Amino acid sequence: xxxxxxxxxxxxxxxxxxxxxxxxxxxxxxxxxxxxxxxxxxxxxxxxxxxxxxxxxxxxxxxxxxxxxxxxxxxxxxxxxxxxxxxxxxxxxxxxxxxxxxxxxxxxxxxxxxxxxxxxxxxxxxxxxxxxxxxxxxxxxxxxxxxxxxxxxxxxxxxxxxxxxxxxxxxxxxxxxxxxxxxxxxxxxxxxxxxxxxxxxxxxxxxxxxxxxxxxxxxxxxxxxxxxxxxxxxxxxxxxxxxxxxxxxxxxxxxxxxxxxxxxxxxxxxxxxxxxxxxxxxxxxxxxxxxxxxxxxxxxxxxxxxxxxxxxxxxxxxxxxxxxxxxxxxxxxxxxxxxxxxxxx
Amino acid sequence: xxxxxxxxxxxxxxxxxxxxxxxxxxxxxxxxxxxxxxxxxxxxxxxxxxxxxxxxxxxxxxxxxxxxxxxxxxxxxxxxxxxxxxxxxxxxxxxxxxxxxxxxxxxxxxxxxxxxxxxxxxxxxxxxxxxxxxxxxxxxxxxxxxxxxxxxxxxxxxxxxxxxxxxxxxxxxxxxxxxxxxxxxxxxxxxxxxxxxxxxxxxxxxxxxxxxxxxxxxxxxxxxxxxxxxxxxxxxxxxxxxxxxxxxxxxxxxxxxxxxxxxxxxxxxxxxxxxxxxxxxxxxxxxxxxxxxxxxxxxxxx
Numbered sequence: 147x148x149x150x151x152x153x154x155x156x157x158x159x160x161x162x163x164x165x166x167x168x169x170x171x172x173x174x175x176x177x178x179x180x181x182x183x184x185x186x187x188x189x190x191x192x193x194x195x196x197x198x199x200x201x202x203x204x205x206x207x208x209x210x211x212x213x214x215x216x217x218x219x220x221x222x223x224x225x226x227x228x229x230x231x232x233x234x235x236x237x238x239x240x241x242x243x244x245x246x247x248x249x250x251x252x253x254x255x256x257x258x259x260x261x262x263x264x265x266x267x268x269x270x271x272x273x274x275x276x277x278x279x280x281x282x283x284x285x286x287x288x289x290x291x292x293x294x295x296x297x298x299x300x301x302x303x304x305x306x307x308x309x310x311x312x313x314x315x316x317x318x319x320x321x322x323x324x325x326x327x328x329x330x331x332x333x334x335x336x337x338x339x340x341x342x343x344x345x346x347x348x349x350x351x352x353x354x355x356x357x358x359x360x361x362x363x364x365x366x367x368x369x370x371x372x373x374x375x376x377x378x379x380x381x382x383x384x385x386x387x388x389x390x391x392x393x394x395x396x397x398x399x400x401x402x403x404x405x406x407x408x409x410x411x412x413x414x415x416x417x418x419x420x421x422x423x424x425x426x427x428x429x430x431x432x433x434x435x436x437x438x439x440x441x442x443x444x445x446x447x448x449x450x451x452x453x454x455x456x457x458x459x460x461x462x463x464x465x466x467x468x469x470x471x472x473x474x475x476x477x478x479x480x481x482x483x484x485x486x487x488x489x490x491x
Numbered sequence: 492x493x494x495x496x497x498x499x500x501x502x503x504x505x506x507x508x509x510x511x512x513x514x515x516x517x518x519x520x521x522x523x524x525x526x527x528x529x530x531x532x533x534x535x536x537x538x539x540x541x542x543x544x545x546x547x548x549x550x551x552x553x554x555x556x557x558x559x560x561x562x563x564x565x566x567x568x569x570x571x572x573x574x575x576x577x578x579x580x581x582x583x584x585x586x587x588x589x590x591x592x593x594x595x596x597x598x599x600x601x602x603x604x605x606x607x608x609x610x611x612x613x614x615x616x617x618x619x620x621x622x623x624x625x626x627x628x629x630x631x632x633x634x635x636x637x638x639x640x641x642x643x644x645x646x647x648x649x650x651x652x653x654x655x656x657x658x659x660x661x662x663x664x665x666x667x668x669x670x671x672x673x674x675x676x677x678x679x680x681x682x683x684x685x686x687x688x689x690x691x692x693x694x695x696x697x698x699x700x701x702x703x704x705x706x707x708x709x710x711x712x713x714x715x716x717x718x719x720x721x722x723x724x725x726x727x728x729x730x731x732x733x734x735x736x737x738x739x740x741x742x743x744x745x746x747x748x749x750x751x752x753x754x755x756x757x758x759x760x761x762x763x764x765x766x767x768x769x770x771x772x773x774x775x776x777x778x779x780x781x782x783x784x785x786x787x788x789x790x791x792x793x
Contacts, residue, residue, distance in 0.1 A: 204686055205647045205705040205747065237689040240666040262693045263654060265662045290693075449744065465694030472649045472703035476751040479739040 149358075150395035155367045157191040157343070158184050158384065160413060161217075162233055164375030165197035166438050167417060170210040174220050176416050181221045183412045184372070185228040187404035189384075191254060191367075193231045194221050197377065197438060198469070199258065200232055200247060201239035206471050207438075215246060222251040229253035233284070235469060236266045241273050248277055256312070257303070258284035260467045261291045264299040268306050275307025282343065283308035286468045289319040289434055293331045300332055310341035310367060315356065316438075316468055318349030318378055318431040322359035333364030343367035346382045348374075349431025351423060353382035354390055361396060372405065373413035374421030378430045378437030385409040429455050433462035442471050446478045456481065498524035499783040500564045502589070504553055504580055505571035506530030506537025508658040508761060509594055513569055513772040514541060515759035520776060522783040526563050529556050553580045560587045566786060567779050570595060573660040574667040581619050590782065591619040592775050596664055596671035604628060604679045605777050606727040607635045613781065620778065623679070625767035626650030626689055626702060627672040628774045629735070633704040633750050634680030636724035637741075640716045645707040646682030648672065651690040653697030656765035665689065682706065700754040700766030701738070708746045717741055717748060731777040732770050734763065 161177060177194065184192055195214045196202035203210040210217075214232065222230050231254035232247040244255055255274040257267045267283065274281040283303025288296055300311045313328050325344065332342050344360035346353040346369065357368050370384035385406045391398050414420065423431075426444065430437050435458050443454040443461075457478050466473050501523050503510050510528065514537070517525040528541035533550040541548050547563070549555030559565075568589045570580050577597035584591050593600060600619030603612055604627065612620060622628065630648035637643050650672075661668070669687045676685025692698050721741050728735045734755030742749045754766025761768055 204688065205645075205707070205749075206649050206688060206703070236665045237669065237691070240669055242666075242670075260691065260693065263662075263691045265659070266665045266691065268663060269666055464698070465692065467690065467692050467694075469688070469690045470649075470651060470692065472651075472751070473701075475742065475749065476701070476703070476739050479742070479751075 149362055151397065152361065153366070153397045154361055154391070155191060156189055156384065156388070156398050156400055157193065157231065157367055157369045158189045158371065159193055159345070159369050159381045160184070160371040160373070160375040162193035162195045163197060163377055163381050164371050165210070166377035166441065167375050167380070167421065169441055170197055170203070170208045172211060172217070172416070174212060174216065177217050177221055178224060180408065180412050180416065181228070182224055183408035185225050187408050188400045189228055189405070190399060191231055192228050193233060193256070194218055195232045199235045199239050200243035202235070215250065218247060218250050218252060231256055233258060234270055235259070236270055238469065241269055244270055244274060248279060252279070254280040254282060256282040256284045257308070258286050258314070261285040261288045261296060261299060264302040267303060271303055271306035271308050275309070280310070281308050282310040282312055284312040284314055284345070286314045286316045287436065288313045288315060288328065289317060289324065293328045296328050297331050297335055300336070304336065304340060309339070310343055311336065312343040312345055312367070314345040315347060316436050317434045318347030318352070318437055319434040320356055321352060322355050325356045325359040326363045329360045329363035329365050341367055343369070345369040347376060347431070347437045348379040348381065348383060349423065349427045349437060353380070354387050357382045357387055358390065372409035373417065375413060375417070376437070378440050379423045379427035380421045426454050426458060429458045433459050435462040436466065436468045436470070438468070439471060439474060442474045446475050450475070450478050450482060452478050452482055497787065498522055499566050499786050500524050500526045501779065502527035502529060502556060502565045502568040503541070503571065504529045504568055505660070506535045506541065507571065507660055508656065508765070508768055509771060510569070510571035511537035511540060512760035512768040513571060513594070513775060514544070516772050516776045518544060520780060522780050522787060523567070523776070526565060527556050527559070529553055553583050557583060557587060560589060565589055567592065567782065569775055569779070574664045585618045592779055593619060593621045594771055594775055595660070596624050596667035597621065598671045598674065602675045602679050603778055604631045604675065605731065605774050606632050606724060607679050609778055609781060613785065622771060622775050622778070623675045624668050624672045625652070625700070625771040626668065626687060627675050628770045629700070629702045629752055629754050630704045631675055631680045632724050632728050633721060633752065634676055634682055634706060636720045637706040637708065637717055637748055638681030640713060640720050642709040643682040643706045644709045645684045646676045646680050647686045647688070647705045648676065649688045649690065649703040650767070651692055651698070651701050652767045653700070653764050654691045654693035655697050656700070656761055656767055657691050697764040699764045700756070702752040702754065704750040704752065706748045708748060710746070712743055712746060712748050714743055721750060731773045733757070734766055734769065
């Protein structure tokens with residue numbers, strides 16, 4: 147099936163997943179300048195929340211410079227066309243947070259669970275759908291389950307009321323063939339009015355290729371961030387993806403020149419260190435580890451003197467899932483003790 | 492003729508993972524006698540196992556047992572159903588003169604974390620006691636271990652449990668878990684503010700329950716005193732949960748004190764990875780035994 151002329155919805159992650167890149171320290175001015183630039187460029191949907199969603203501000207994930215509520219209240223009134231979304235992970239955020247978000251004008255709520263645990267989202271998806279919100283079920287770390295499991299879990303989220311279902315490559319581990327297989331199955335099994343979405347991380351430099359594979363397989367919502375923002379090596383680089391879509395005749399409604407300018411002139415100066423596929427980010431992608439662990443592992447490396455790459459590989463080996471940031475220091479201490487014991491014998 | 496009783500007859504409401512694990516602990520108890528198991532599905536594994544143990548069962552919920560409370564002399568009931576139905580269950584049981592130990596996160600009654608505040612509940616004749624949550628039972632003793640040394644302005648806990656150990660009730664009550672645990676981190680743990688996070692991990696083989704406690708102290712932490720207090724609290728919890736251990740820490744980083752815990756279950760119902768079941772049911776059993784001994788002592792005096 148030709149994808150020329152296909153219309154898709156671009157969902158910007160720079161101000162939510164991008165929070166991981168700056169340890170959740172965006173200023174309100176950063177939020178305003180980047181969100182308004184994205185709005186002007188024609189990005190229809192922009193996510194604004196702590197990197198770990200509503201209620202994510204914590205010792206475990208990092209305290210935000212401001213609360214999600216403050217960020218949302220600042221950005222929402224300034225949007226001319228773009229709608230704002232918020233992320234919520236059951237177990238971290240609650241229905242109370244969800245109602246707060248809706249009351250201040252959030253249009254889209256994305257309820258995220260590990261790809262095999264969709265039933266913990268029943269309270270939240272049901273509530274959002276009942277309030278008439280654009281309600282998205284977001285299956286994280288989707289590389290860890292087979293296509294049939296992803297389908298079964300997506301069915302649960304659909305049954306609670308989600309009108310859009312996401313397959314999320316949180317570790318940036320997937321290759322295009324896997325994206326095609328899983329997205330095609332979802333597209334074939336759900337009615338047309340149910341939207342299918344895809345969220346990538348660029349840890350193996352597959353963000354654009356995987357997003358294209360998703361569009362070809364029938365996804366119509368695609369996530370991305372400008373200037374390399376996003377956990378790990380960032381999400382699908384949005385300015386690049388828009389250029390590719392423009393060449394291929396995929397209709398995004400986003401102005402290429404303006405998104406390039408937003409990336410280069412506005413987003414890039416906000417970053418401490420430009421994103422690259424560092425050894426650690428590559429390790430996340432290769433070993434299938436949750437991308438948000440990156441900065442936490444580097445911090446533990448600094449404090450305890452154990453190589454972050456080794457910690458990440460061990461976390462992958464143990465099958466850790468999104469949200470288990472507290473395992474990083476625990477595992478590092480355990481590894482140090484094991485090394486000392488070996489040294490002693 | 493007076494029949495001298497040496498065990499207090501009890502009822503178990505809820506035949507899921509928690510209720511069934513609890514049944515095995517009560518069957519071993521020197522002072523509690525599990526007489527009834529109440530469920531809603533006649534074929535549930537819990538009810539089948541209860542019948543095998545010679546217990547009376549009903550699949551008609553609490554209503555199916557109410558008329559037998561008097562004749563069977565039920566004095567204590569454990570509710571391991573769901574926060575959504577607990578208030579109604581409790582109302583009916585209390586109306587029949589039964590003391591209710593609540594293992595759901597409904598938080599109808601006051602919180603009980605045995606090594607921290609069980610003593611405060613003795614002799615108070617409270618009709619309903621809430622056991623907080625599995626994560627709360629594992630972590631709040633440690634928040635308290637820090638706050639009894641010096642002020643804690645913020646306490647945060649992360650509970651990670653194996654997916655296989657989280658039944659449908661737990662999954663439907665995720666918000667109640669975080670809210671009830673947060674409330675108890677402050678009111679029982681002694682922190683000024685509290686936050687709770689729960690993670691389900693589906694890894695195979697299932698991972699053992701692990702919990703992290705982060706406390707932010709108001710002043711520079713007294714490392715020696717906190718380390719000693721944590722060690723002492725670990726021993727307190729181990730008295731009723733032998734598989735409870737401080738795996739790493741306390742780790743100090745500025746005013747942050749972090750304690751990494753592991754809870755190995757006794758494998759009464761689910762295998763030993765399900766420390767979350769064990770710590771909850773062991774805390775409830777321990778609490779009920781203290782009350783049972785009081786009731787029995789009262790009986791002897793009378």
